[in-house]
Amino acid sequence: MIWLIGAIGRLGSALFLIVGFAIVFEVIMRSVFKSPTLWAGEISGLLTIAGSLLMFSYTLQERGHTRVDFITVYLSPRSNFILNLFTTCLALLLCAMLTFYGVKMAKSSYDLGEVTQVLRLPLWVMQGLYRFPAGS
Numbered sequence: 001m002i003w004l005i006g007a008i009g010r011l012g013s014a015l016f017l018i019v020g021f022a023i024v025f026e027v028i029m030r031s032v033f034k035s036p037t038l039w040a041g042e043i044s045g046l047l048t049i050a051g052s053l054l055m056f057s058y059t060l061q062e063r064g065h066t067r068v069d070f071i072t073v074y075l076s077p078r079s080n081f082i083l084n085l086f087t088t089c090l091a092l093l094l095c096a097m098l099t100f101y102g103v104k105m106a107k108s109s110y111d112l113g114e115v116t117q118v119l120r121l122p123l124w125v126m127q128g129l130y131r132f133p134a135g136s
Contacts, residue, residue, distance in 0.1 A: 009058025015051035019044045042118045046126060
């Protein structure tokens with residue numbers, strides 16, 4: 001499982017490289033050739049969200065999230081464990097709520113046939129994928 005999360009993290013990193021290339025391409029087209037692209041902004045936004053979601057699980061695995069420890073340094077190991085358990089349960093509740101309402105939103109977009117503004121991609125696909133961050 002560790003190798004899978006690592007691979008997912010590398011995929012998320014690759015998406016950010018693509019975003020970088022899209023932005024550089026847009027800047028060159030706009031400033032040098034006076035011919036801005038329409039797709040670069042939309043693809044950058046979509047891939048940034050996807051890349052972030054893919055990298056959450058890798059960052060969690062590597063314990064790379066910022067921790068605010070001004071309270072936990074004064075707690076006993078048992079109290080620290082209870083606090084971590086409590087905050088993990090709150091996070092699971094939040095994820096469940098986001099998933100529930102996200103699926104409702106994606107279903108609504110599917111029913112209405114909504115698409116992205118420029119690339120005309122089905123919006124429900126993006127919304128549906130974004131409801132399930134890999135391993136988070």
